[in-house]
Amino acid sequence: KQEVTQIPAALSVPEGENLVLNCSFTDSAIYNLQWFRQDPGKGLTSLLLIQSSQREQTSGRLNASLDKSSGRSTLYIAASQPGDSATYLCAVTNSNYQLIWGAGTKLIIKP
Amino acid sequence: GAVVSQHPSRVICKSGTSVKIECRSLDFQATTMFWYRQFPKQSLMLMATSNEGSKATYEQGVEKDKFLINHASLTLSTLTVTSAHPEDSSFYICSARGASGGYNEQFFGPGTRLTVL
Numbered sequence: 001k002q003e004v005t006q007i008p009a010a011l012s013v014p015e016g017e018n019l020v021l022n023c024s025f026t027d028s029a030i031y032n033l034q035w036f037r038q039d040p041g042k043g044l045t046s047l048l049l050i051q052s053s054q055r056e057q058t059s060g061r062l063n064a065s066l067d068k069s070s071g072r073s074t075l076y077i078a079a080s081q082p083g084d085s086a087t088y089l090c091a092v093t094n095s096n097y098q099l100i101w102g103a104g105t106k107l108i109i110k111p
Numbered sequence: 112g113a114v115v116s117q118h119p120s121r122v123i124c125k126s127g128t129s130v131k132i133e134c135r136s137l138d139f140q141a142t143t144m145f146w147y148r149q150f151p152k153q154s155l156m157l158m159a160t161s162n163e164g165s166k167a168t169y170e171q172g173v174e175k176d177k178f179l180i181n182h183a184s185l186t187l188s189t190l191t192v193t194s195a196h197p198e199d200s201s202f203y204i205c206s207a208r209g210a211s212g213g214y215n216e217q218f219f220g221p222g223t224r225l226t227v228l
Binding site: 032034036041042043044046049089093097098099101102103104 | 208
């Protein structure tokens with residue numbers, strides 16, 4: 001059974017710092033891995049999707065990597081801003097095309 | 112990118128009433144739609160998977176008579192919470208997957224906040 005774990009559960013850093021969020025999964029048989037952002041009381045915003053054949057994806061200040069063999073992904077946020085404060089969710093698409101979710105990392109960027 | 116809408120975005124109802132939530136794929140045909148539930152400060156929980164024209168497949172522990180799902184067309188799925196009670200209060204999110212191109216990617220609606228008094 002696929003399990004997705006996100007570490008840390010919460011993170012608070014000063015504005016301007018670079019930071020890394022971690023996601024690990026137990027079964028390497030995935031189609032893709034996605035990173036989402038969720039603001040309090042709001043829906044999901046898809047940030048980056050990495051197909052199983054890819055190693056990384058970049059969008060602006062965000063870079064996500066995927067190491068399928070070790071079951072790990074990282075989301076790197078450069079030059080963090082207060083607007084980056086949100087909960088970041090990691091999810092993998094399993095062999096049944098279902099999304100398996102991590103519990104999320106709550107990120108707070110202090111001005 | 113593909114767009115999925117949900118209506119209503121927020122609903123408040125009295126205990127015992129039924130509430131219908133619509134999920135629409137606006138610019139693609141969704142052969143499969145998913146319904147999730149999210150409790151405060153928790154991650155998403157898959158409730159059911161519905162394929163157009165077929166009965167929904169419910170996850171273990173989800174009452175199919177309580178949460179009625181209809182996927183009558185390739186662009187619309189509905190979730191009806193029957194005889195809602197306060198414990199049904201939650202954030203409901205749908206997602207849709209297309210028939211071709213990006214088959215392994217789900218596109219998410221903005222969610223519906225249900226409050227049962």
